[in-house]
Amino acid sequence: MTIGFDIDHPEVLDLPAPPPRAVVAPEPARIAGVGTAVTPESYTQQEVLDLFAISDPKIRSVFLNSAISRRHLTLPPPDSGGNRASEPQGDLLAKHARIAVDMGLRALRSCLDDAGAGLADIDYLCCVTSTGFLTPGLSALIIREAGIDPSCHRADVVGMGCNAGLNALNATAAWARSNPGRLAVMICSEACSAAYTFDSTMRTAVVNSLFGDGAAAVALVAGDGEAADGPRVLSFASHIITDAIGAMRYDWDGDQNRFSFYLDPGIPYVVGAHAEQVVDRLLSGAGLPRSAVNHWVVHSGGKKVIDAVRVNLGLTRHDMRHTTGVLSDYGNLSSGSFLFSYERLLGEGVVEPGDYGVLMTMGPGSTIETALVQW
DSSP states (O other): OEEEEOSSSOSEEEEOOOOOOOOOOOOOOEEEEEEEEOOSOEEEHHHHHHHTTOOOHHHHHHHHTSSOOEEEOOOOOOOTTSOOOOOOHHHHHHHHHHHHHHHHHHHHHHHHHHHTOOGGGEEEEEEEESSOOOSSOHHHHHHHHHTOOTTOEEEEEESOGGGHHHHHHHHHHHHHHHSTTOEEEEEEEEOGGGGOOOSSOHHHHHHHTTBOOEEEEEEEEOGGGOOTTSOEEEEEEEEEOGGGTTSEEEEEETTTTEEEEEEOTTHHHHHHHHHHHHHHHHHHTTTOOGGGEEEEEEOOOOHHHHHHHHHHHTOOTTTTHHHHHHHHHHOBOGGGHHHHHHHHHHHHTOOOTTOEEEEEEEETTTEEEEEEEEO
16 A cells, blocks of 8 residues: 545545556567678688798698688788788788778678668667777777768777677677667677788797688667567676686787787687586576577687587587688688678578577687577
């Protein structure tokens, strides 16, 4: 009961309490479209070895046993003697700005075409990159170059590495869910050619054998404007392996006077050992066993990383076919790799309504990110 007061009859009145209001949870965001882009030039691993005249048998073995057939790269031009030298850090930053914006714009247009939307429909833009530092960020440059409404909400995720695509997808899906009917877009644009160091060390050989240039974009919308056939983004789960925080990093190399990647040889085993923990936590939140997952979309982190994840999760090679296919055709594309695999999955036409999918990325931290989706 609630207490009321009547002016004509000032005695206290007992009034019935109003019925409780039903709390309606907002609809999850759906993936409405996806698009990808790469740089124009691509090379086989043998061609890269030849271009840089790499003869060390150990380094050649790293390249040729990487399970990578071809990668898109933007290499420095040859000098007068036909040699390709490392570029100064300033040139690399300029290369990153040029390539990341160009690829990002092309991936964005492809994504919007897939979603049946236009630039004027974008209300939120989140841009992800780890291969260079820009201020103003990639989002501002893309908004200017594309002619997107300057009042568009935006965010930049910088320096989180290969796992960052799912970190940003989490934020983008949350914005879409909070703003039903409005289009949110995430772009991952990684100009990995702008983060290479060329020397004779095994540290750089591992990195130089692995990464390629690529960008991917995904559009999300919730509520009345949702796409009927796009999967709903249900939940996320994350795990940082703090004992291995330095196993993957991009930091200053004083010998080279530039930033460079470092990848610890033990990464595959560290990631594999923790994969079950985070995936099972993701699925338990929805009351699902691992066997309920119909589709696995995993970051193409490298041959040994992929094998470690597959074995520890009890997956088949067929489950990981798109992950290994993207690795073979493009190398490791950093934060956008999983969206290249997602695009291939959709292209197969095998997804059925009600199917569950797990998206999974791995990167510095060392970090494993996961998301549960349902068509």
